[in-house]
Amino acid sequence: MTLHLTNPTPTDQALIEEWRDQDAPLLGVLHAFHDRDGYLSESALRAIAKGLRQPLADLFGTVTFYHHFAREQGGLQQPRVCTGPVCSLHGAEQLLNNLDDRGATSMPCAGRCDEPIPVLIGHEQWVGDATGRLSRKPTPLPPVNPGAIEECIFAFIRQPWRNTLAGYRVTGGYEGLTRAVTQMQPVDVIEHIRTSRLTGRGGAGYPTGLKWKAVAEAAGSPKTIVCNADEGEPGCFKDRAVLDYDPFAVIEGMTIAAYATGATRGFLYLRYEYPETLASVQAAIDDAYAANLLGERILGTDFNFELSIRRGAGAYICGEEGSLLNSLEGKHPFPRNRPPFPVTHGFEDLPTVVNNVETLAAAAQIMRHEPEWYIGLGRGDHAGTKVISLSGDVQRPGNYEVPFGLPLRTLIYEWAGGPLPGRKLQAVTMAGISGGFLSAQQVESATIDEPSIRSYGSMLGAAGMIVFDDSRNMVAVARNAMEFFAHESCGKCFPCRIGTQRLAERLDGQGPQEWDLWLEEVNDLSTTMKAVSACGLGMAAPLVVESLLKHFPEQVKGK
Ligand SMILES: Cc1cc2nc3c(=O)[nH]c(=O)nc-3n(C[C@H](O)[C@H](O)[C@H](O)COP(=O)(O)O)c2cc1C
Ligand code: SF4
Secondary structure (H helix, E strand, O other): OOOOOOOOOOOOOHHHHHOOOOOOOOHHHHHHHHHHHOOOHHHHHHHHHHHHOOEEEEEEHHHOOHHHHHHHOEEEEEOOOOOHHHHHHHHHHHHHHOHHHOOEEEEEOOOOOOOOOEEEEEEEEEEHHHHHOEEEEOOOOOOOOOOOOOOOOOOOOOOOOOHHHHHHHOOOOOHHHHHHHHOOOHHHHEEEHHHHOEEOOOOOOOOOHHHHHHHOOOOOOOEEEEEOOOOOOOOOHHHHHHHHHHEEEHHHHHHHHHHOOOOOOOEEEOOOOOHHHHHHHHHHHHHHHHHHOOOOOHHOOOOOOOOOOOEEOOOOOHHHHHHHHHHOOOOOOOOOOOOOOOHHHHHHHEEEEEEEEEHHHHHHHHHOOHHHHHOOOOOOOOOOOEEEEEEEEOOOOEEEEOOOOHHHHHHHHHHHHOOOOOOOEEEEEEEOOOOOOEEEEHHHHHHHHHHHHHHHHOOOOOOEEEEEOOOHHHHHHHHHHHHHHHHHHOOHHHHHHHHHHHHHHOOOOOOOHHHHHHHHHHHHHHHHHHOOOOOOOHHHHHHHHHHHHHHHHHHHHHO
């Protein structure tokens, strides 16, 4: 994928020609025009619609669905300020007001909760504060390992030059792929991953080996591997760290998945808000091609795999795999009805693996070892590790790789230093914000694994956790979360489209003023949304309100 920042101004025709014959061309061509002109003009949309033979009205609807495609001249250069749940605690609204004269707009969580407040200007990443002062984004430090545990994902991430091909190879990089393609049959690779008990790290936790097996056995070709790097869940920023520090691990994981399943093409779907990651992952892909680790006859075998990046344009729902596939195909990015599932009817209705960044990076490591090694990294009956993005009112926010089964208390109080001085922990969100809140008391007994977190009525999901101390108004926190869901609901089904709006309004003091009536209405909305929403967004959103009511009824009554 080319960022048209330095080209001498390619013509409409040249931009369309560059993309027209490629798979999944629409996002690429839209970004090419957007980068060239600084916005998507009416004439650009007409040219694209004609060039890709898409109805203009459809194209217009699709383009305006995404948050980051500017439709006014100069829009690309106007600041976008993160107003996600953590940045709101740090004065994001004030920053937004202070940048008003520059045409600043808000953006949902930008995936940099460990370094608030992120501001995007064009393709540059800045950091702002409530006073309106901006500075260039600092280079983040690599994740730390305060528990000195044996890691999988972060095992080599602190090694110098790990993000270069030479550095990656020094620390075991490509041993897994080499072993797979030169010593193992695809079916054995799948069995290896299945035996390791690796499950998806994007939220749903589906067994990776079973997903690969289903694609390998499905009829139809070409098959596709999609790396889901959309990471739009507020409070989640782990995939960015993996891609920034260890891009080859993800590329290697995708290539192993392709070998195992018989796929010949792949896309890494990267969220818009990570422009620096886009440049570095593209450089890594180019280097992998140059070293015959992608492309034709990989490592001298007859295995071929073509990989390219598609840049998202700002829409949380595009992390949901059906939406993502529709987005890739240039369609309106609504979730798809399931079944059928992507393993048989994915990209272009053909068998497709959709895996999260962390899942694929783990697969690359697991292929260097025996499956038992990975299982043994977990505690008790739990296999493996999980990267947790921890942010909010905690002394040392950041990404931490933990063994499954680690006490939640150990992570928050011992590894991350606990709440800020003089403060007490009030609540912690799970699954970004989709899992609602655990109370301070629950943090004392929960362990970091799906069964434990679910036993408290929540879910671990992709494992973003936001800490709130006793200075925070939890109703305001919940309202911010619900406004996010209302904003990001794709609108395909009405329980979610209307329910998220109504719940956000109820948390804002609107609706019945009598407590019993208010409660009845909120419970009614939540029950309906959970029962009949078409995808995980609408099913999960009520957890925020339910857990708020469960743990902080007095704050809700006094709202
Ligand atoms: C609303 C919604 C948002 C999602 N966002 C992401 C995301 O940003 N990244 C991701 O990997 N999975 C996300 N998922 C889960 C994906 O649909 C899918 O399960 C996952 O990418 C599969 O990869 P895995 O098996 O490796 O976890 C989301 C699901 C829902 C319902
Ligand atoms: S639940 Fe919400 S996000 Fe999901 S399909 Fe329905 S409207 Fe769209």
